[in-house]
Amino acid sequence: MPEHFNLPWHRLIETRGPERVGVELLWRDYPEGSGAMAGALRAQQLDAAMLLTEGAVAGAAVGGFKIVSLYTESSLIWGIHVPAASPIRTVDDLRGRRYAISRRGSGSHLMSFVHARERGWPTADLELVVVGTLQGAIDAFAKGTADVFFCE
Numbered sequence: 287m288p289e290h291f292n293l294p295w296h297r298l299i300e301t302r303g304p305e306r307v308g309v310e311l312l313w314r315d316y317p318e319g320s321g322a323m324a325g326a327l328r329a330q331q332l333d334a335a336m337l338l339t340e341g342a343v344a345g346a347a348v349g350g351f352k353i354v355s356l357y358t359e360s361s362l363i364w365g366i367h368v369p370a371a372s373p374i375r376t377v378d379d380l381r382g383r384r385y386a387i388s389r390r391g392s393g394s395h396l397m398s399f400v401h402a403r404e405r406g407w408p409t410a411d412l413e414l415v416v417v418g419t420l421q422g423a424i425d426a427f428a429k430g431t432a433d434v435f436f437c438e
């Protein structure tokens with residue numbers, strides 16, 4: 287299932303819009319997120335990508351690609367997700383928990399640190415569990431190997 291912010295692109299492709307104006311557009315969804323797209327850009331496997339701002343800025347700082355435009359000026363709303371049966375009931379209950387992240391440098395990784403810093407928690411104590419995708423986070427919840435996942 288495509289991410290909500292990519293729906294206009296999927297609709298455009300369905301209508302063959304790019305072809306009608308002589309543009310060859312090959313689209314690939316990256317369930318692994320912005321970090322994977324940044325890696326593909328650096329490896330020259332992509333000509334262009336639409337990344338979340340956090341991942342784009344972090345990736346561009348490392349090098350290998352640059353940010354050329356904004357797709358939207360509205361910020362994303364990040365959800366803090368926990369298993370339904372979790373004892374976590376408040377944001378303060380997240381301290382010391384295991385954070386599922388897509389990969390190092392991903393939005394979920396960065397937001398875990400942003401959130402901890404905003405709360406005044408030491409970031410050195412964050413336990414990070416690399417899960418790859420949203421499905422990976424769901425699986426980690428089911429296995430009991432992660433407690434929380436930040437997802438836009």
